[in-house]
Amino acid sequence: MHDHSNCEHHKPASYNAAFAVGITLNATFVIVEIFYGAMTKSLSLLADAGHNVGDVLGLLMGWAAAYLATRPPTLRRTYGYRRSSILAALGNSTLLLVAVGAIAWEAVQRLSHPVPVEGNVVMAVAAVGILINGGTALMFVRGRKDDLNIEGAYMHMLADAIVAFGVVVAGFIIKKTGALWIDPVSSLVIVGLITMGSWNLLRRSFDLAIDAVPQGVDPIAVRTYLESRPGVKGVSDLHIWAMSTTETALTAHLVMPQGCEEGFVADLGHELIHEFSIAHSTIQVDQDFAGCSLTV
Numbered sequence: 001m002h003d004h005s006n007c008e009h010h011k012p013a014s015y016n017a018a019f020a021v022g023i024t025l026n027a028t029f030v031i032v033e034i035f036y037g038a039m040t041k042s043l044s045l046l047a048d049a050g051h052n053v054g055d056v057l058g059l060l061m062g063w064a065a066a067y068l069a070t071r072p073p074t075l076r077r078t079y080g081y082r083r084s085s086i087l088a089a090l091g092n093s094t095l096l097l098v099a100v101g102a103i104a105w106e107a108v109q110r111l112s113h114p115v116p117v118e119g120n121v122v123m124a125v126a127a128v129g130i131l132i133n134g135g136t137a138l139m140f141v142r143g144r145k146d147d148l149n150i151e152g153a154y155m156h157m158l159a160d161a162i163v164a165f166g167v168v169v170a171g172f173i174i175k176k177t178g179a180l181w182i183d184p185v186s187s188l189v190i191v192g193l194i195t196m197g198s199w200n201l202l203r204r205s206f207d208l209a210i211d212a213v214p215q216g217v218d219p220i221a222v223r224t225y226l227e228s229r230p231g232v233k234g235v236s237d238l239h240i241w242a243m244s245t246t247e248t249a250l251t252a253h254l255v256m257p258q259g260c261e262e263g264f265v266a267d268l269g270h271e272l273i274h275e276f277s278i279a280h281s282t283i284q285v286d287q288d289f290a291g292c293s294l295t296v
Contacts, residue, residue: 059153129167
């Protein structure tokens with residue numbers, strides 16, 4: 001017996017306005033930072049501008065993925081474009097690491113060849129960046145725990161707010177002390193902070209891309225739950241993976257020598273939704289064990 005549960009589709013919250021505002025503000029701010037960064041010869045401002053370019057691209061990618069995830073399935077793409085949100089999260093995390101790598105390289109060069117920096121201008125521009133990036137991050141903060149794609153957008157904005165804050169601090173210290181090494185050193189500190197968060201995002205999005213069990217779902221607990229159902233003598237071919245950054249799927253064979261009652265599989269599908277937030281489950285009932293090479 002083979003059945004697919006009647007899925008209770010949860011429509012993800014729309015972040016169209018947040019993406020639109022974030023892209024517009026950051027694109028404008030990139031132009032401002034490049035202008036004043038070149039004028040004051042500030043690595044911190046130019047580095048932040050470069051990071052902001054990555055953020056604009058990341059937000060565009062995240063917005064496109066969020067839209068594609070809502071498109072209906074087709075005969076060839078039977079899951080639709082849901083997985084595009086996973087690919088966007090993976091791309092965003094990679095983009096972040098590439099950006100901070102470029103900042104780190106330039107900072108190391110500046111340590112041996114310091115460049116004079118105009119502290120007042122740097123502080124003023126970076127302070128605006130804190131407001132823009134911090135405000136944009138707040139628009140994504142509610143969705144970051146439920147959607148890795150939204151978390152990617154949030155991380156980009158939060159990282160920029162941190163960079164901007166570091167630039168303000170660096171500008172203030174340079175103004176008071178004249179120590180030019182503060183500019184590249186502060187950039188390296190910021191790089192370290194962003195890398196830690198970006199690496200975690202990269203690892204999680206990569207796991208989803210290779211169909212690992214999503215964080216927040218305990219595969220042992222799911223197996224134990226299935227094995228505890230009345231009449232179930234064993235579970236084989238259990239697979240749990242992410243269809244998107246917000247939807248989880250499951251397939252399993254249940255060994256039930258006496259078979260099952262009508263409605264058992266459908267009821268079990270609903271239970272998996274409520275117990276583990278697994279909205280797409282395909283359950284096959286077998287009267288004897290017939291595992292495959294992918295059985296864990």
